[in-house]
């Protein structure tokens with residue numbers, strides 16, 4: 045480890061590793077630090093990802109692809125099933141990954157590009173001088189270090205502290221976060237080619253329950269409920285009820301707990317000498333909680349902007365605004381749409397969800413985009429007309445703004 049780099053990236057999840065790789069490939073000196081001793085472990089993810097979106101970053105590799113999905117099956121509270129093809133099923137349906145390998149490969153790619161990777165190294169604070177972030181304080185194997193850099197990229201996930209240390213408000217209310225618990229289970233006999241989603245207040249209030257097949261009768265079986273819905277009955281209690289009823293013969297191989305930000309875009313993700321990316325910047329999809337692709341996209345943008353800023357010898361917020369503009373005009377639009385959809389759908393009762401599912405049962409989802417989907421809902425549900433009209437108008441307006 046040196047005591048000075050062009051860029052320090054805090055956190056070796058998908059966001060951090062892609063940022064480090066992008067910056068290193070451009071010729072910058074980069075340090076990527078990870079507090080855990082093993083990158084990618086424990087997994088806090090259902091590991092679903094859109095094929096096309098992923099291929100923009102990395103060629104598919106059987107080492108980290110567990111299964112290849114045809115699409116998704118969404119079950120309403122009364123069990124009505126809606127089937128969607130992979131191409132339109134959203135950012136979490138396509139491949140089911142093995143993130144313990146995937147995250148490691150991404151970090152390895154950044155090392156191959158020239159970044160220095162250090163595990164068991166925790167950022168404990170920022171060095172801030174004259175209003176500029178110019179490095180980090182870190183703890184590695186019991187020793188404290190001060191490491192300086194021109195730019196720090198905060199990729200430290202949902203528990204992010206980097207933003208807060210720089211004075212950026214990344215706080216999340218309970219209603220801005222899905223509380224999740226997931227079992228990796230064996231002996232799960234479900235359709236192996238479809239990711240399954242279960243909706244309903246009694247199943248997963250203001251969230252959903254999922255089964256993502258991983259091959260060989262293994263699957264990620266998990267649940268996310270809005271933090272504000274977590275009371276005496278916790279997410280794990282809902283999950284246990286479901287498992288007891290639907291998967292009585294399956295065994296739990298691993299348990300993971302985690303949170304997903306579903307707040308929508310925050311006001312600011314940069315300060316002098318600092319950019320936030322991925323879950324640290326609250327860039328996950330407010331509807332599904334999916335964040336792998338957005339994290340990788342943001343990582344790439346931040347790596348490129350870091351290069352431009354360092355080349356121009358100007359790491360002020362004015363210069364880093366290029367990153368803010370880039371992500372808001374791309375993934376930010378989808379996040380804003382997602383927030384509108386989430387805020388509408390969390391208000392629906394089980395009866396309303398059933399009614400929506402009944403009206404969509406016979407729709408061909410192979411060629412349908414979000415706008416057409418909303419139009420079908422709009423036509424079929426007179427009772428829900430008003431909420432859906434507002435939703436439809438807002439989403440279409442955002443799509444046209446793109």
Ligand SMILES: Cc1cc2nc3c(=O)[nH]c(=O)nc-3n(C[C@H](O)[C@H](O)[C@H](O)COP(=O)(O)OP(=O)(O)OC[C@H]3O[C@@H](n4cnc5c(N)ncnc54)[C@H](O)[C@@H]3O)c2cc1C
Pocket residue numbers: 054055056057058059060077078079080084088089090091092093135136165166167168199200201202203204205224225226266301302303304321322323324328333334335336337339
């Ligand atoms: C239960 C669950 C299921 C999910 N399912 C999906 C899904 O199917 N598809 C999908 O797209 N998304 C899913 N997500 C969301 C997805 O996991 C995240 O959006 C994604 O991992 C974000 O990547 P990231 O790099 O921003 O953060 P992370 O992957 O969280 O990486 C952050 C890294 O920073 C490290 N770190 C934190 N603090 C420090 C520090 N002080 N110093 C050094 N290192 C630090 C952490 O150890 C971690 O390795 C799910 C999330 C959960 C909780």
